[in-house]
Amino acid sequence: MYDVARLAGVSHQTVSRVINDHPNIRATTRARVEAAMAELRFTRNSFARALATNESRRIGVLIDSPVQYGPTSTLRGLEEAARGRGYHVSVTTVADDPDFSVDAALGQLMLQGIDGLCVIAPRASALAAVRGIVDRCPTLVITAEADAGLLTSAVDQYGGAVAAVEHLIGLGHREIRHLAGPADWLDAAARERGWRDALTRAGLPIHEPARGDWSSDSGYRAATEPGDPAALAGATAVFAANDQMALGLVHGLVERGIRVPDDLSVIGFDDVPDAHHFLPPLTTVRQDFRALGADSLGALLDALAGDPEATGHRVIAAQLVVRASTAPPPAAP
Template structure:
């Protein structure tokens, strides 16, 4: 038990933290709220003081003082998919760091779990702002008809004239993946796309097209998949390897299926066909062969989204759209073409 936790001792306040760190209480508040204009050394000193004093900000006291609930409502479409699920977890971590809590509602096409039901449930909790993880255009279309006047941010790859948006730059990630294949010498690169109702899938397909166009290469219609490794397996089982030396799959799960389907036909990856995925799943580096893919930094995305939401709550100006740069992870599933 620490000194601050002993029975009868008053819990440390934000002013105690400020005294220990040698800063003002407003600086401590800005650090807790994730304010970007704090010097790294100052931020680190404040965080050390918070840890040393075992300081926990009282959400009740903060709510009474600011007339806020310190709670962000999150609507999540397709929460079982890797991207939406990872984004939600990143938001939860960023919110805790900023002294906020998250109330999440999973939406679907069922009337009892639609956008209107989710908004009603979150508004009833008095949330200060709304974050929408809306990977599909259909879910965002429903949101536009049920706005509640709250500061709203949507996680999607495209800017929006009505709401703040933030995302990992999907088009840039796809272009980096395809340019890597082009630099290796590939000239016939096919795309296994995700469902085209998904913003990310459309942006990745556009990045594939743009990279091929920039290199003066032929663009054939992509095959549209459903994100699953089973679909990738079916694609790899029927791919005409004589007309394609590389595959850019819109996610790692479909890429895994592609490799499996090719391997069963005796087609070597990357000797005969190179394969690139997108997401960098935790197991992607353990695929056989380890998968070249595009990593999305969801932690940075969550922190960015929280900065924008807090600025909107505080009435401060912030860019209407901001994005996180992805990172190409080079592994053994890509190589120069043999022929």
């Protein structure tokens, strides 16, 4: 910085103001400083800045089960929002590796001198470790359910599931089954609860759901293997807990000679980019991950700034997207 100041003929404080986009700098001075920076190939040293200000402008992100569409899309939304606010993102992922626990991942992020922590935690097992770190670092958890003592945010999983089931009820369906996600996933639990509550309020029967693992293969098995089709027997509609399982489910149904939606309607959740190219195009529930990322980052930065209102559970609405995979039930013979 002092070299830039000498070359530009200004003080090092002026160079600092240019770097930090201070408004009270004459355009000619700013141009001279920027030209000197370019000539000297000057870039800001983030480590030196962190030492001087005690701020790294770096947000740590821990992702549990990163291979799934929801967590990776949430990360993209968060990264985009962070860049817009002048923050960098450090990411650590945890899957099912017994040698790299959530505790180890959190410790790795803390060693990087992060200002705040965002945890994309779809499984209940990750939350216990997070509770042990909130006193050391401002933390936000992206999770379907509110949790006392944690700052949390989410797309409304429960409300989205209710909207999906109410859409099917509105079409005239009375036998609506559920292809649920893994039992330890908080999003899956919220979607299943929305399905149950919507049926209960409508006075419709509830059958225990078939259960998948989010993959298209598990949706296919639900339609074709001896165990799971029994959970779908008698259905006129199926609410699948994500679009990938819905894709496999439709594949398996078609192989069995069951037409979608003529014989059985199928609705998914997520609105993956290719959902409108499924055959038939998939009715589903859209999650706005860009809005979730921006809102989550804003809440975390408010917590960093000491805002006493930066608490509780923040919710982004889900949106029903109606396409061709749902229709009224077939008429009784």
